Amino acid sequence: MDITLKVNGTPHAVDVDPRMSLLDLLRERLGLIGAKKGCDHGQCGACTVLIDGRRANACLALAVAVDGSEVTTVEGLAKGDDLHPLQAAFIEHDAFQCGYCTPGQLCSAVAMLGEPGPSAVTDDLALDPELTPEEIRERMSGNLCRCGAYVNIVKAIAEAAP
Template sequence: MDITLQVNGVPRTVHVDPRLSLLDLLRERLGLIGAKKGCDHGQCGACTVLIDGRRANACLALAVAVEGREITTVEGLANGDELHPLQAAFIEHDAFQCGYCTPGQLCSAAGMLGEPGPSAVTEDLATDPGLTPEEIRERMSGNLCRCGAYVNIVSAIREVTS
Protein backbone atom coordinates (compact mmCIF):
# COMPACT_ATOMS: atom_id res chain seq x y z
CA MET A 1 0.00 0.00 0.00
CA ASP A 2 1.05 3.60 -0.52
CA ILE A 3 1.51 5.87 2.50
CA THR A 4 2.43 9.53 2.75
CA LEU A 5 4.24 11.00 5.72
CA GLN A 6 6.49 13.94 6.54
CA VAL A 7 10.04 12.87 7.34
CA ASN A 8 12.26 15.63 8.67
CA GLY A 9 9.97 18.19 7.04
CA VAL A 10 9.92 16.52 3.62
CA PRO A 11 6.71 14.88 2.33
CA ARG A 12 7.40 11.30 1.31
CA THR A 13 5.11 8.82 -0.44
CA VAL A 14 6.29 5.24 -0.19
CA HIS A 15 4.85 1.87 -1.20
CA VAL A 16 5.11 -0.40 1.85
CA ASP A 17 4.14 -3.82 3.08
CA PRO A 18 1.63 -3.32 5.93
CA ARG A 19 3.95 -5.30 8.24
CA LEU A 20 6.96 -2.98 7.73
CA SER A 21 8.16 -1.20 10.85
CA LEU A 22 8.82 2.53 10.83
CA LEU A 23 12.46 1.77 11.70
CA ASP A 24 12.90 -0.46 8.66
CA LEU A 25 11.17 2.10 6.45
CA LEU A 26 13.53 4.84 7.65
CA ARG A 27 16.71 2.79 7.42
CA GLU A 28 16.14 0.49 4.46
CA ARG A 29 13.80 2.44 2.21
CA LEU A 30 14.59 6.09 2.96
CA GLY A 31 18.31 5.77 3.75
CA LEU A 32 18.02 7.51 7.13
CA ILE A 33 20.33 5.32 9.18
CA GLY A 34 20.56 7.51 12.29
CA ALA A 35 17.95 5.53 14.24
CA LYS A 36 19.61 2.25 15.14
CA LYS A 37 18.21 -1.25 15.38
CA GLY A 38 19.32 -2.31 18.83
CA CYS A 39 17.02 -4.83 20.42
CA ASP A 40 14.13 -4.64 17.91
CA HIS A 41 11.78 -5.12 20.90
CA GLY A 42 11.34 -1.55 22.20
CA GLN A 43 13.59 -2.09 25.19
CA CYS A 44 16.80 -0.17 24.42
CA GLY A 45 15.70 3.13 22.84
CA ALA A 46 18.37 3.12 20.11
CA CYS A 47 15.61 3.57 17.51
CA THR A 48 13.88 6.52 19.22
CA VAL A 49 12.41 9.08 16.83
CA LEU A 50 9.80 11.80 17.23
CA ILE A 51 6.31 11.21 15.87
CA ASP A 52 4.44 14.52 15.85
CA GLY A 53 6.99 15.76 18.41
CA ARG A 54 6.55 12.86 20.82
CA ARG A 55 9.13 10.19 21.53
CA ALA A 56 8.51 6.75 20.06
CA ASN A 57 10.41 3.54 19.45
CA ALA A 58 10.48 3.21 15.66
CA CYS A 59 10.98 -0.56 15.90
CA LEU A 60 7.51 -0.90 17.48
CA ALA A 61 5.61 1.45 15.17
CA LEU A 62 4.24 0.14 11.92
CA ALA A 63 4.92 2.41 8.97
CA VAL A 64 1.24 2.31 7.95
CA ALA A 65 0.27 3.56 11.42
CA VAL A 66 2.17 6.83 10.96
CA GLU A 67 0.63 7.82 7.66
CA GLY A 68 0.08 11.57 7.50
CA ARG A 69 2.23 12.23 10.57
CA GLU A 70 5.47 14.16 11.05
CA ILE A 71 8.48 11.98 11.75
CA THR A 72 11.69 13.57 13.02
CA THR A 73 14.87 11.54 13.11
CA VAL A 74 18.26 12.58 14.43
CA GLU A 75 19.08 13.71 10.89
CA GLY A 76 16.25 16.25 11.16
CA LEU A 77 17.16 17.81 14.51
CA ALA A 78 19.75 20.23 13.13
CA ASN A 79 18.73 23.34 11.25
CA GLY A 80 20.85 23.03 8.13
CA ASP A 81 24.48 23.32 9.23
CA GLU A 82 23.46 24.64 12.66
CA LEU A 83 23.38 21.86 15.24
CA HIS A 84 20.41 21.45 17.54
CA PRO A 85 21.40 22.74 21.01
CA LEU A 86 21.29 19.16 22.31
CA GLN A 87 23.66 17.96 19.61
CA ALA A 88 26.11 20.75 20.46
CA ALA A 89 25.82 19.98 24.19
CA PHE A 90 26.43 16.26 23.61
CA ILE A 91 29.65 17.15 21.79
CA GLU A 92 30.69 19.68 24.44
CA HIS A 93 30.07 17.25 27.31
CA ASP A 94 31.45 14.18 25.51
CA ALA A 95 28.07 12.54 26.06
CA PHE A 96 28.82 9.51 23.91
CA GLN A 97 31.50 6.89 23.58
CA CYS A 98 30.76 4.37 20.86
CA GLY A 99 27.88 6.55 19.60
CA TYR A 100 25.47 3.72 18.81
CA CYS A 101 22.78 4.94 21.21
CA THR A 102 23.42 8.66 20.58
CA PRO A 103 20.77 9.24 17.87
CA GLY A 104 18.08 7.70 20.07
CA GLN A 105 19.36 9.59 23.12
CA LEU A 106 19.22 12.87 21.20
CA CYS A 107 15.69 12.31 19.85
CA SER A 108 14.49 11.18 23.26
CA ALA A 109 16.01 14.24 24.94
CA ALA A 110 14.49 16.55 22.31
CA GLY A 111 11.07 15.02 22.91
CA MET A 112 11.52 15.12 26.68
CA LEU A 113 12.08 18.89 26.61
CA GLY A 114 8.45 19.36 25.54
CA GLU A 115 6.91 16.98 28.07
CA PRO A 116 5.35 18.78 31.02
CA GLY A 117 4.38 17.43 34.38
CA PRO A 118 5.72 15.13 37.04
CA SER A 119 7.50 11.80 36.66
CA ALA A 120 7.89 8.79 38.93
CA VAL A 121 10.61 10.58 40.94
CA THR A 122 8.77 13.88 41.43
CA GLU A 123 8.39 14.49 45.15
CA ASP A 124 5.72 17.20 45.10
CA LEU A 125 3.10 16.42 42.45
CA ALA A 126 1.50 19.84 42.89
CA THR A 127 4.51 21.70 41.50
CA ASP A 128 6.52 21.57 38.30
CA PRO A 129 9.74 19.82 39.30
CA GLY A 130 11.84 21.26 36.50
CA LEU A 131 14.41 19.08 34.84
CA THR A 132 16.68 18.23 37.74
CA PRO A 133 19.34 15.56 37.21
CA GLU A 134 17.02 13.06 38.91
CA GLU A 135 14.13 13.99 36.62
CA ILE A 136 16.34 13.76 33.54
CA ARG A 137 17.62 10.32 34.54
CA GLU A 138 14.07 9.08 35.12
CA ARG A 139 12.68 10.54 31.90
CA MET A 140 15.60 9.17 29.86
CA SER A 141 15.50 5.73 31.48
CA GLY A 142 14.08 4.13 28.32
CA ASN A 143 17.31 4.87 26.46
CA LEU A 144 20.14 2.53 27.35
CA CYS A 145 23.86 3.17 26.84
CA ARG A 146 26.15 0.15 26.91
CA CYS A 147 29.18 2.39 27.39
CA GLY A 148 27.76 4.02 30.51
CA ALA A 149 27.98 7.65 29.37
CA TYR A 150 24.96 8.55 31.50
CA VAL A 151 26.71 11.18 33.64
CA ASN A 152 27.75 13.14 30.56
CA ILE A 153 24.37 12.65 28.87
CA VAL A 154 22.61 14.12 31.91
CA SER A 155 25.11 17.00 32.01
CA ALA A 156 24.53 17.77 28.34
CA ILE A 157 20.74 17.76 28.71
CA ARG A 158 20.99 19.82 31.89
CA GLU A 159 23.04 22.47 30.06
CA VAL A 160 20.31 22.86 27.44
CA THR A 161 17.53 23.07 30.02
CA SER A 162 19.16 25.58 32.37
Protein backbone atom coordinates in the same frame (compact mmCIF):
# COMPACT_ATOMS: atom_id res chain seq x y z
CA MET B 1 0.21 -0.51 0.88
CA ASP B 2 0.52 3.13 -0.13
CA ILE B 3 1.21 5.62 2.60
CA THR B 4 2.35 9.21 2.78
CA LEU B 5 4.33 10.79 5.56
CA LYS B 6 6.64 13.71 6.17
CA VAL B 7 10.11 12.99 7.44
CA ASN B 8 12.16 15.96 8.61
CA GLY B 9 9.83 18.17 6.59
CA THR B 10 10.17 16.22 3.34
CA PRO B 11 7.01 14.50 2.05
CA HIS B 12 7.29 10.86 1.01
CA ALA B 13 4.77 8.63 -0.76
CA VAL B 14 5.81 4.99 -0.42
CA ASP B 15 4.41 1.56 -1.05
CA VAL B 16 5.25 -0.46 2.05
CA ASP B 17 5.03 -4.07 3.14
CA PRO B 18 2.36 -4.13 5.89
CA ARG B 19 4.87 -6.00 8.08
CA MET B 20 7.45 -3.22 7.79
CA SER B 21 8.21 -1.10 10.85
CA LEU B 22 8.68 2.65 10.68
CA LEU B 23 12.29 2.00 11.68
CA ASP B 24 12.91 -0.30 8.71
CA LEU B 25 11.13 2.15 6.42
CA LEU B 26 13.48 4.92 7.50
CA ARG B 27 16.64 2.82 7.38
CA GLU B 28 16.06 0.44 4.48
CA ARG B 29 13.82 2.46 2.15
CA LEU B 30 14.40 6.16 2.81
CA GLY B 31 18.15 5.96 3.44
CA LEU B 32 17.87 7.65 6.83
CA ILE B 33 20.26 5.63 9.00
CA GLY B 34 20.20 7.99 11.99
CA ALA B 35 17.52 6.05 13.88
CA LYS B 36 19.29 2.91 15.07
CA LYS B 37 18.08 -0.64 15.47
CA GLY B 38 19.35 -1.90 18.80
CA CYS B 39 16.72 -4.43 19.85
CA ASP B 40 13.67 -4.07 17.55
CA HIS B 41 11.48 -4.62 20.60
CA GLY B 42 11.13 -1.22 22.22
CA GLN B 43 13.58 -2.14 24.97
CA CYS B 44 16.63 0.01 24.23
CA GLY B 45 15.46 3.34 22.79
CA ALA B 46 18.11 3.54 20.06
CA CYS B 47 15.40 4.03 17.44
CA THR B 48 13.67 6.91 19.23
CA VAL B 49 12.20 9.46 16.81
CA LEU B 50 9.52 12.11 17.13
CA ILE B 51 6.14 11.16 15.69
CA ASP B 52 3.97 14.27 15.48
CA GLY B 53 6.23 15.86 18.08
CA ARG B 54 6.14 13.02 20.63
CA ARG B 55 9.03 10.65 21.26
CA ALA B 56 8.38 7.10 20.16
CA ASN B 57 10.25 3.89 19.40
CA ALA B 58 10.27 3.61 15.61
CA CYS B 59 10.68 -0.16 15.90
CA LEU B 60 7.31 -0.46 17.63
CA ALA B 61 5.39 1.54 15.01
CA LEU B 62 4.32 -0.19 11.83
CA ALA B 63 4.98 1.97 8.81
CA VAL B 64 1.31 1.73 7.82
CA ALA B 65 0.32 3.08 11.23
CA VAL B 66 2.15 6.37 10.71
CA ASP B 67 0.36 7.14 7.45
CA GLY B 68 -0.16 10.91 7.40
CA SER B 69 2.24 11.60 10.28
CA GLU B 70 5.14 13.97 10.62
CA VAL B 71 8.30 12.22 11.73
CA THR B 72 11.49 13.88 12.94
CA THR B 73 14.70 11.87 13.13
CA VAL B 74 18.12 12.86 14.39
CA GLU B 75 18.95 14.00 10.85
CA GLY B 76 16.27 16.68 11.25
CA LEU B 77 17.49 18.24 14.50
CA ALA B 78 20.19 20.56 13.16
CA LYS B 79 19.28 23.66 11.18
CA GLY B 80 21.65 23.46 8.25
CA ASP B 81 25.16 23.67 9.67
CA ASP B 82 23.90 24.83 13.05
CA LEU B 83 23.67 21.97 15.49
CA HIS B 84 20.73 21.72 17.86
CA PRO B 85 21.91 22.89 21.32
CA LEU B 86 21.59 19.32 22.60
CA GLN B 87 23.81 18.01 19.80
CA ALA B 88 26.43 20.62 20.61
CA ALA B 89 26.20 19.84 24.33
CA PHE B 90 26.57 16.11 23.69
CA ILE B 91 29.83 16.77 21.82
CA GLU B 92 31.09 19.21 24.44
CA HIS B 93 30.40 16.86 27.39
CA ASP B 94 31.56 13.69 25.60
CA ALA B 95 28.07 12.28 26.13
CA PHE B 96 28.67 9.27 23.88
CA GLN B 97 31.35 6.81 22.98
CA CYS B 98 30.36 4.38 20.23
CA GLY B 99 27.56 6.73 19.19
CA TYR B 100 25.01 4.03 18.44
CA CYS B 101 22.51 5.06 21.12
CA THR B 102 23.18 8.76 20.54
CA PRO B 103 20.50 9.55 17.91
CA GLY B 104 17.89 7.99 20.19
CA GLN B 105 19.23 9.80 23.25
CA LEU B 106 19.08 13.10 21.35
CA CYS B 107 15.54 12.67 19.99
CA SER B 108 14.39 11.46 23.38
CA ALA B 109 15.97 14.47 25.12
CA VAL B 110 14.48 16.94 22.64
CA ALA B 111 10.98 15.64 23.35
CA MET B 112 11.58 15.13 27.07
CA LEU B 113 12.44 18.79 27.56
CA GLY B 114 8.99 19.67 26.26
CA GLU B 115 7.09 17.17 28.40
CA PRO B 116 5.32 18.82 31.36
CA GLY B 117 4.14 17.16 34.53
CA PRO B 118 5.57 15.00 37.27
CA SER B 119 7.55 11.79 36.96
CA ALA B 120 8.07 8.80 39.26
CA VAL B 121 10.72 10.71 41.21
CA THR B 122 8.78 13.98 41.62
CA ASP B 123 7.95 14.73 45.24
CA ASP B 124 5.08 17.18 44.78
CA LEU B 125 2.78 15.87 42.06
CA ALA B 126 0.86 19.14 41.92
CA LEU B 127 3.83 21.16 40.70
CA ASP B 128 5.66 21.20 37.41
CA PRO B 129 8.99 19.91 38.70
CA GLU B 130 12.32 21.56 38.27
CA LEU B 131 14.50 19.61 35.86
CA THR B 132 17.00 18.28 38.41
CA PRO B 133 19.62 15.66 37.46
CA GLU B 134 17.41 13.09 39.18
CA GLU B 135 14.45 14.08 37.00
CA ILE B 136 16.63 13.88 33.88
CA ARG B 137 17.89 10.44 34.82
CA GLU B 138 14.37 9.18 35.43
CA ARG B 139 12.98 10.66 32.22
CA MET B 140 15.89 9.41 30.09
CA SER B 141 15.93 5.84 31.43
CA GLY B 142 14.18 4.47 28.35
CA ASN B 143 17.36 5.04 26.36
CA LEU B 144 20.09 2.52 27.16
CA CYS B 145 23.78 3.32 26.68
CA ARG B 146 26.05 0.30 27.02
CA CYS B 147 29.23 2.40 26.85
CA GLY B 148 28.10 3.95 30.14
CA ALA B 149 28.01 7.61 29.15
CA TYR B 150 25.03 8.40 31.41
CA VAL B 151 26.95 10.72 33.70
CA ASN B 152 27.93 12.86 30.73
CA ILE B 153 24.52 12.59 29.03
CA VAL B 154 22.84 14.05 32.12
CA LYS B 155 25.34 16.92 32.24
CA ALA B 156 24.83 17.66 28.55
CA ILE B 157 21.05 17.70 28.84
CA ALA B 158 21.15 19.85 31.98
CA GLU B 159 23.31 22.38 30.18
CA ALA B 160 21.19 22.48 27.04
CA ALA B 161 17.87 22.65 28.87
CA PRO B 162 16.17 26.02 28.40
